[in-house]
Amino acid sequence: MRKFLALIFCCGFLFCSKSIVKMDAPEKFEGLTQLVLASQTQNISFTETLKKRAFVVFASKALVQVESNVTFDFYMDFEKDGYQIKLNDDKTVLHVTAPPIRVKKPVINKSVVSYPQRGILVNEEKEAVAILEDLTERFIREGEKLLEEDRVKTKCNEKLTEYLLGMSKEMGYNKVEKIDIKYQADRKPPEGPKPPA
Numbered sequence: 254m255r256k257f258l259a260l261i262f263c264c265g266f267l268f269c270s271k272s273i274v275k276m277d278a279p280e281k282f283e284g285l286t287q288l289v290l291a292s293q294t295q296n297i298s299f300t301e302t303l304k305k306r307a308f309v310v311f312a313s314k315a316l317v318q319v320e321s322n323v324t325f326d327f328y329m330d331f332e333k334d335g336y337q338i339k340l341n342d343d344k345t346v347l348h349v350t351a352p353p354i355r356v357k358k359p360v361i362n363k364s365v366v367s368y369p370q371r372g373i374l375v376n377e378e379k380e381a382v383a384i385l386e387d388l389t390e391r392f393i394r395e396g397e398k399l400l401e402e403d404r405v406k407t408k409c410n411e412k413l414t415e416y417l418l419g420m421s422k423e424m425g426y427n428k429v430e431k432i433d434i435k436y437q438a439d440r441k442p443p444e445g446p447k448p449p450a
Contacts, residue, residue, distance in 0.1 A: 286333075287331065289326050290327050290409035294323065294324040295323060297392065298320040300317065301317045303315045303316070303372065303377070304372075305375050306374075311374075313374035313375055315375035316370040317367075317377055317381050318368070320364070321362075324359065325392075327354055327400060327409050328355055329355070330352055333352070334437060336349065336350060338350070343428070346430070346431045346433055347429050348435075349434050351434055352436070352437055354406070354409050359392040359393060359396055366384075366385070368381075413432075414434065417432045
């Protein structure tokens with residue numbers, strides 16, 4: 254059992270967490286801390302409505318449309334989140350408690366801005382700059398939504414299963430026929446103290 258853990262560690266895939274998970278093996282090995290399981294590139298478009306008012310009664314409205322090509326990477330962080338791994342008694346099943354799947358900061362490959370409607374009181378170009386500066390945070394939320402889709406979860410699970418099964422065979426553990434994966438729940442940051450009533 255310990256020999257198997259050491260071989261996997263040396264391969265540089267699984268990284269022992271210093272604070273979250275304690276392994277049975279006393280040795281500590283360094284390696285990759287993250288593994289990208291899937292990537293998805295797609296076009297995202299949205300329109301912002303901008304309103305300005307002057308002298309109470311006079312109002313102006315403009316529209317700013319943004320079209321972006323964005324790449325999302327879905328990954329695991331073994332160092333930060335920790336993990337557990339073990340073989341069953343007859344060494345045919347590898348049981349893995351894996352980190353939660355996360356989404357990296359999106360890569361914005363290209364963005365195009367247009368103005369379907371202009372307003373007399375609105376500086377559309379200035380407003381567009383502010384919108385573009387906030388794109389990364391906006392698209393992080395889009396990536397989190399994608400992570401809730403079954404097809405993304407399935408793709409990530411298949412990639413991890415394929416990787417672990419292939420590694421087992423390369424290490425000479427040819428009896429391994431199945432990878433049993435359980436994912437840790439995503440740990441949200443603790444809430445701050447509530448303000449007094």
